[in-house]
Amino acid sequence: MSYCVNCGVELHETEKSCPLCTTVVINPNQLYNEDAKPLYPPHKQHADLQANKRVTVALISVLLALPASVCLVCNYVIDTRLTWSMYVLGTMAFLWTVIIPPYLLRRNRELMTVIIGGISSCAFLRFLEEVSPVKGWYLTLALPIVLVVAFICFIMVIIFLYSNLRKMQIAAVFAVCVAGMMIAVEIATDVYHQASFKLEWSVFFAIPCIIVAVLFMLIDRKRSVKENIKKTFHV
Amino acid sequence: MSNGAETAGAKATKKRKRTHKRWYTLDNAAKIYPAVQNAKWSSVFRVSVTLKEEIDPEILQEALEATIGRFTNFGLRLRAGMFWYYLEENDKRPLVQPDVANPCVRMSNSENANFMFRVRFYNCRIALEVFHVVCDGTGALIFLKTLTAQYLMRKEKISITPGDGVLDCTEKPHEEEMEDAFKRFATFKALKGRVEIRAYHRKGTVEPPHVLHILTGVIPVDKLREKSREMGVTLTEFLTAAMIYALNECQKNAPGGRSRPVKISVPVNLRQFYPSKTLRNFSLWVTPGIEPKYGTYTFEEIVSEVHHFIKMNLKEKYLNAMLCKNLASEMNPMLRATPLFLKKIALIIAYDLYGESRFSGTFSNMGVVRVPAEMEPHIERFDFILGRSKNASTDAAGVSFGGNLYLNFSSALHEHDYEREFFTLLIRQGIPVKIESNGR
Numbered sequence: 001m002s003y004c005v006n007c008g009v010e011l012h013e014t015e016k017s018c019p020l021c022t023t024v025v026i027n028p029n030q031l032y033n034e035d036a037k038p039l040y041p042p043h044k045q046h047a048d049l050q051a052n053k054r055v056t057v058a059l060i061s062v063l064l065a066l067p068a069s070v071c072l073v074c075n076y077v078i079d080t081r082l083t084w085s086m087y088v089l090g091t092m093a094f095l096w097t098v099i100i101p102p103y104l105l106r107r108n109r110e111l112m113t114v115i116i117g118g119i120s121s122c123a124f125l126r127f128l129e130e131v132s133p134v135k136g137w138y139l140t141l142a143l144p145i146v147l148v149v150a151f152i153c154f155i156m157v158i159i160f161l162y163s164n165l166r167k168m169q170i171a172a173v174f175a176v177c178v179a180g181m182m183i184a185v186e187i188a189t190d191v192y193h194q195a196s197f198k199l200e201w202s203v204f205f206a207i208p209c210i211i212v213a214v215l216f217m218l219i220d221r222k223r224s225v226k227e228n229i230k231k232t233f234h235v
Numbered sequence: 236m237s238n239g240a241e242t243a244g245a246k247a248t249k250k251r252k253r254t255h256k257r258w259y260t261l262d263n264a265a266k267i268y269p270a271v272q273n274a275k276w277s278s279v280f281r282v283s284v285t286l287k288e289e290i291d292p293e294i295l296q297e298a299l300e301a302t303i304g305r306f307t308n309f310g311l312r313l314r315a316g317m318f319w320y321y322l323e324e325n326d327k328r329p330l331v332q333p334d335v336a337n338p339c340v341r342m343s344n345s346e347n348a349n350f351m352f353r354v355r356f357y358n359c360r361i362a363l364e365v366f367h368v369v370c371d372g373t374g375a376l377i378f379l380k381t382l383t384a385q386y387l388m389r390k391e392k393i394s395i396t397p398g399d400g401v402l403d404c405t406e407k408p409h410e411e412e413m414e415d416a417f418k419r420f421a422t423f424k425a426l427k428g429r430v431e432i433r434a435y436h437r438k439g440t441v442e443p444p445h446v447l448h449i450l451t452g453v454i455p456v457d458k459l460r461e462k463s464r465e466m467g468v469t470l471t472e473f474l475t476a477a478m479i480y481a482l483n484e485c486q487k488n489a490p491g492g493r494s495r496p497v498k499i500s501v502p503v504n505l506r507q508f509y510p511s512k513t514l515r516n517f518s519l520w521v522t523p524g525i526e527p528k529y530g531t532y533t534f535e536e537i538v539s540e541v542h543h544f545i546k547m548n549l550k551e552k553y554l555n556a557m558l559c560k561n562l563a564s565e566m567n568p569m570l571r572a573t574p575l576f577l578k579k580i581a582l583i584i585a586y587d588l589y590g591e592s593r594f595s596g597t598f599s600n601m602g603v604v605r606v607p608a609e610m611e612p613h614i615e616r617f618d619f620i621l622g623r624s625k626n627a628s629t630d631a632a633g634v635s636f637g638g639n640l641y642l643n644f645s646s647a648l649h650e651h652d653y654e655r656e657f658f659t660l661l662i663r664q665g666i667p668v669k670i671e672s673n674g675r
Contacts, residue, residue, distance in 0.1 A: 009668045019671075045335040
């Protein structure tokens with residue numbers, strides 16, 4: 001029999017090291033017994049998480065399909081054609097695509113959520129243009145805004161997950177991204193309304209964002225300032 | 236033509252069978268478990284027996300099929316109703332399965348032909364893993380002992396007289412075994428309040444949902460009993476005090492953080508207070524502990540605190556008031572009329588408020604296991620393991636057999652500082668300990 005020299009407990013012959021403190025078994029008279037049968041088999045069971053997810057997916061799908069189908073039936077019965085119920089149908093389908101696929105994903109969930117969200121939003125807005133009486137706003141207004149927002153979210157997720165940037169630097173990048181996003185929104189709305197653009201309100205939004213970003217970068221470089229902020233604002 | 240008639244007949248029989256499936260409501264303690272389970276966790280525990288010879292899976296399967304008919308509560312499946320979960324007869328066939336390195340993995344409703352238990356085998360060991368909805372430790376142990384008796388009768392060709400927790404499988408199940416004993420014995424004379432503050436919870440690296448670290452301490456019962464008697468307490472009180480001491484040391488050694496009460500939940504088998512033969516859940520708990528803010532506690536002081544707390548609270552009157560409080564919540568007309576999906580939210584909040592957050596760990600001591608004399612020469616040991624808790628605390632469960640106490644610590648944390656503090660304390664008290672584990 002072997003004892004742990006650190007804990008004083010006797011160890012089972014299958015233990016190569018003490019399970020309590022990980023000290024390796026040292027017993028010149030009786031070394032670790034390679035032939036001894038382990039107390040538990042090596043095979044591990046994994047919880048069937050997907051099975052439970054399937055139930056949740058089915059439940060969410062039913063909850064989303066129910067109002068859509070009720071609206072479709074009511075709309076058709078009252079108006080003998082499908083009009084307003086198409087908005088409900090489109091919204092439910094959009095919700096399904098932004099909830100379910102990311103929920104089922106096991107890897108790269110954050111990145112894929114942004115990509116799926118971007119594609120679904122584009123498709124949803126195209127669908128809305130198709131069913132609404134007002135046309136011509138999708139390509140010039142909705143699509144550019146969605147693409148810019150999705151692209152910036154994508155960049156932010158990559159920076160947050162894979163870059164070695166510090167918190168202050170991430171905050172600075174975020175502020176710059178928000179400024180860029182506002183400028184892009186103003187350009188898109190101006191082009192849609194006037195076929196040309198002139199930066200006005202977005203500049204007033206972007207300048208403070210840039211100042212904040214520069215401030216974050218400066219604070220990040222000055223260790224003493226960072227310490228002072230930590231000291232003053234610690235909770 | 237005759238084929239068609241046969242099919243129609245079979246369909247009709249199937250339909251008739253379906254309509255005649257018996258169903259049961261969940262007992263008071265079981266109601267919470269399906270509601271609070273999630274995709275990563277469900278309340279599962281395990282009892283196992285190690286025999287002196289290797290297990291034959293085919294004979295074990297035969298024994299399981301002979302045993303399951305005697306236990307109504309094991310032959311059921313969980314179903315969701317509009318307002319409550321319920322249990323329904325399951326006419327499928329449960330199968331034995333090889334053991335794994337990580338016991339008590341979350342039990343899915345769809346696995347093992349919808350049964351809420353698993354029977355596993357490895358080398359000389361038969362293990363029974365049960366979802367807490369089915370029964371408590373006592374009910375599970377009775378099932379395991381009966382299954383083992385059926386196995387030994389077939390394997391060793393011996394006859395075993397029913398008794399000492401082994402049921403006669405030639406008999407039909409008794410109605411009383413399926414009763415909700417909580418309802419039968421509730422007097423509703425008093426309701427015990429639930430004002431308890433949040434207890435200390437050990438921090439550490441939480442392992443993925445399927446991982447469970449098991450550390451088993453094999454301790455001679457006579458040495459433990461001798462030490463407990465020396466201190467004037469019972470064996471359970473002594474071990475509970477040692478756990479509180481160990482957890483308090485962990486709290487002291489942890490960097491920063493506010494000091495919180497260290498409490499251990501000790502389940503109490505209510506069958507020792509009430510004459511019930513139920514095989515379902517029938518247990519409550521007491522939570523002895525210390526408040527470290529009052530100052531430094533020596534081990535002797537903790538032993539004394541635990542002893543007096545348990546002595547005061549382990550009385551039928553107090554337990555009944557606690558039981559009534561739990562039942563009163565269940566019988567609240569507002570709660571009863573709430574649809575299940577909303578009720579689930581309420582129960583999850585209640586579990587977070589009054590459940591695991593109120594104690595630092597659990598210690599369930601099953602006591603000495605007795606088996607019929609014919610079985611004893613074939614049995615090496617018994618084990619009792621609690622599954623992962625929802626908030627990833629470390630729990631302990633003990634069972635004594637053949638002069639040894641088998642104390643199993645189960646933890647979802649990578650670090651074993653609590654277990655080390657506990658076992659080294661026993662060593663310092665002059666109690667020898669042998670350690671086994673399921674590996675890292």
